[in-house]
Amino acid sequence: MFLRSSGYPRIALVYPSTYQASITNLFTHTAYYYLVEHSDALVDRFTLDNPVRGALTGRKLKDFDLLLASANYELDIVYLVKLLSEAGITPSAEGRSMKPLIVIGGLAAMSNPEPFLEVADGVFVGDGEILLQRVVRSVSLLPDKPVDFLDSIGDGIYTGSSITRKVYVEDLNSSIHPTMEIRSRTSEPVYGEGYYLELSRGCRWLCKFCLEGFSMYPYRFRGLTTVKKLIEEGLKYVPKKRVVIYSLSPFDHPDIRNLLASLSSDGVDFSLPSIRWDTLRVEDLDLIANSTQRTLTLAPETASPAISCSIGKCFDPGRFSELAISALERGFDLKLYLMVGLPNEKDEDLLAGLNMVKVLSSHASKLGRRISVSLNPLVPKPHTPLQDHPMIEEREYLRKAKLFEKELGKGVVSYLSWFHAHLQALIALGDRKIGKLAIYLGISGVSKHKLIEFAGKLGVDLKFPMNRRSKDVRPWQKVVFPLDHIIDKQPVS
Numbered sequence: 001m002f003l004r005s006s007g008y009p010r011i012a013l014v015y016p017s018t019y020q021a022s023i024t025n026l027f028t029h030t031a032y033y034y035l036v037e038h039s040d041a042l043v044d045r046f047t048l049d050n051p052v053r054g055a056l057t058g059r060k061l062k063d064f065d066l067l068l069a070s071a072n073y074e075l076d077i078v079y080l081v082k083l084l085s086e087a088g089i090t091p092s093a094e095g096r097s098m099k100p101l102i103v104i105g106g107l108a109a110m111s112n113p114e115p116f117l118e119v120a121d122g123v124f125v126g127d128g129e130i131l132l133q134r135v136v137r138s139v140s141l142l143p144d145k146p147v148d149f150l151d152s153i154g155d156g157i158y159t160g161s162s163i164t165r166k167v168y169v170e171d172l173n174s175s176i177h178p179t180m181e182i183r184s185r186t187s188e189p190v191y192g193e194g195y196y197l198e199l200s201r202g203c204r205w206l207c208k209f210c211l212e213g214f215s216m217y218p219y220r221f222r223g224l225t226t227v228k229k230l231i232e233e234g235l236k237y238v239p240k241k242r243v244v245i246y247s248l249s250p251f252d253h254p255d256i257r258n259l260l261a262s263l264s265s266d267g268v269d270f271s272l273p274s275i276r277w278d279t280l281r282v283e284d285l286d287l288i289a290n291s292t293q294r295t296l297t298l299a300p301e302t303a304s305p306a307i308s309c310s311i312g313k314c315f316d317p318g319r320f321s322e323l324a325i326s327a328l329e330r331g332f333d334l335k336l337y338l339m340v341g342l343p344n345e346k347d348e349d350l351l352a353g354l355n356m357v358k359v360l361s362s363h364a365s366k367l368g369r370r371i372s373v374s375l376n377p378l379v380p381k382p383h384t385p386l387q388d389h390p391m392i393e394e395r396e397y398l399r400k401a402k403l404f405e406k407e408l409g410k411g412v413v414s415y416l417s418w419f420h421a422h423l424q425a426l427i428a429l430g431d432r433k434i435g436k437l438a439i440y441l442g443i444s445g446v447s448k449h450k451l452i453e454f455a456g457k458l459g460v461d462l463k464f465p466m467n468r469r470s471k472d473v474r475p476w477q478k479v480v481f482p483l484d485h486i487i488d489k490q491p492v493s
């Protein structure tokens, strides 16, 4: 643990979720160790579990000069407001007058910064490592010159005044990656103990609904030599010889099979929390079976070949069944992600998904394995080809979700509440008024009743995500991502 005494600029890393979620996020580790090692700042960490006092110094959040907050999910803006209020800090940027200064980064904030600017003084549109380097360079301007500090961050910082282009690290091999990672005696990261490694960033498949694919573009990966060095060093600081591999689609990495084979032969356990199913060969299942991982999470999204191809994620029922049955035979449970509310979706498309799950479930029960299904509505996201697509109405979503539940049983299917998805869509697609709405909700608590009440006061039309929207009404167009110029040219159906 690195602590500094007073008299230095103070930087708070703020993660608006649980402490456990914060240490599951690699940026928490990267930011903490980088800032401590490369700046004179006093650095501490705050989460919803400790909003008032820092996890390390016990100092109050309101005594910090700069808050670097992460918002990877849309609702993080609401939770951030809650956290700030509990810490005695004015959540509204206007009312706070840069005391303290708040800069937000992360996927949700950078893909549509407008709502977030109601809370933040600046949103960083780009990879966090670049922000960290700029913060180190300019931190001596704090606490006295917050405006100069923001200006000095340079390209990538969005303050609402001018168009901002995303900045990104071109080569992950030469970029920062922590070897030492924060651990706690009371809380393990979500995917269990081990060294957390980012193998790649972005995803080359660019499915038409996928925020990660489009916003994290271009696809980059760490080479095998870099990865092996990181693992060798990183495993020295964790109690288990286990590596959790972060990658949206790890089997796209040219050396993933070599890497997994060499981890196994070195007696190192591993986990792959997400896998694009059609990159996986049946023989890869044997490689994964060498680890202690016993659940594979696969996201076909839909079992309709036509609809799947129209969203850029073509589904081949024969290949999928072969892979799924092979996985069950090797002792894996399966967690499947399916979506409803896709363009041109009909009930027969849902029935195709239902029948597929029924057939697989019957195989699973004969083999003593389990299949679970997570059902989600399509939430249109900025900077994706489906950004203007109407979100499914509540009644229709519930009808479809209940059909799954009736046919497969509650123990098999879980589904995201439509209300939660609607909030995501409002923030993902919204403007400054939605930011004000988020502030109200963060202070008063999230409920349908409060949402309707505050939307009425602010004149927000809560139905806008369910309508087809015009490309002239995209608040996120003030930030430019590398693929924005081709998105409107991609036919969706």
Ligand code: SF4
Residues within 6 Å of the ligand: 203, 204, 205, 206, 207, 210, 211, 212, 213, 248, 249, 276, 313
């Ligand atoms: S494969 Fe997965 S992560 Fe990659 S673009 Fe498609 S949905 Fe996104």
